[in-house]
Amino acid sequence: MTAARTERTALAETLRSVGPDAPTLCDGWTARDLTAHMVVREARLDASAGIVIPPLAGYTEHVQNSYARRDYGRLVDQFASGPPWYSPFAVLDRFANPAEFFVHHEDVRRASPGWTPRVLDRALESALMAPLKMIGKKGLRSAGARVALTTGDGATVLTAGSGPSVTVTGDLGDLVLFVFGRDQLDLAFDGDPDAVAAVKAAERGL
Structure with a gap:
């Protein structure tokens, strides 16, 4: 199993354990919003460009908010299952996702009181x-x-x-x-x- 896949699984477990309304270090985002962001990034090629291109950010936010209104458990399951076959991340997962998932995992973990550092493999x-x-x-x-x-x-x-x-x-x-x-x-x-x-x-x- 790649580092990206291992961290994806660990992050999904943390998202399930903290629940949809848990805070994150991403300003204004709950765990639900962060999960929607990661799903849109991989699954909605029409909307993911707005993550890095400011003029397109409004559409990205609209799509992300629509995903955030979905059932949280199913949203986490969709993230955990990995990118769809048509996504560039299906090929680039092992290269593009380790840092993305690690940083967002810590965004969830470190937003809660009493967090402790973890030992990375x-x-x-x-x-x-x-x-x-x-x-x-x-x-x-x-x-x-x-x-x-x-x-x-x-x-x-x-x-x-x-x-x-x-x-x-x-x-x-x-x-x-x-x-x-x-x-x-x-x-x-x-x-x-x-x-x-x-x-x-x-x-x-x-």
């Missing part, structure tokens, strides 16, 4: 490395500092940007969430205070 960590580097280079390029992302064992996984040096240290999963724009993190920042503040305030994510 080696296959998922490996699958997250490429999107971390791609999104990190893009998002940190204009952070106003030379940013090094470093794991707790001292391995530097990415260096990006220019200016005074800032080192961000934490587990690989938290580094992924950082470059994808999340803030519910357990990270250590080391460097000039003004540069650290600029890195924290930088626009990150897609």
Whole structure:
């Protein structure tokens, strides 16, 4: 089983356990809304473009809201079953979805009080490395500092940007969430205070 498939199954289980009205770290979205987003992304090619193209976002939101009104259990089942055969994600699942599912899984988990970090298996960590580097280079390029992302064992996984040096240290999963724009993190920042503040305030994510 691929890392994407394993994380899809784990995320579906979490969505079932928290219920449709559970909060998420995606502003204004409940677990129901997040599930609808993931289903539309894979199953509605006419609407998924609006996820990344702002002029089309209104139509995407309309379609997503219609999916969110469906029975929640069936919606989660549809997500868990994977993309339909006609979706590009049927081919790209193992490459395009590990980070998507990991980040959204943590969006659900970390929105609830008492969340604890989870230990990622080696296959998922490996699958997250490429999107971390791609999104990190893009998002940190204009952070106003030379940013090094470093794991707790001292391995530097990415260096990006220019200016005074800032080192961000934490587990690989938290580094992924950082470059994808999340803030519910357990990270250590080391460097000039003004540069650290600029890195924290930088626009990150897609």
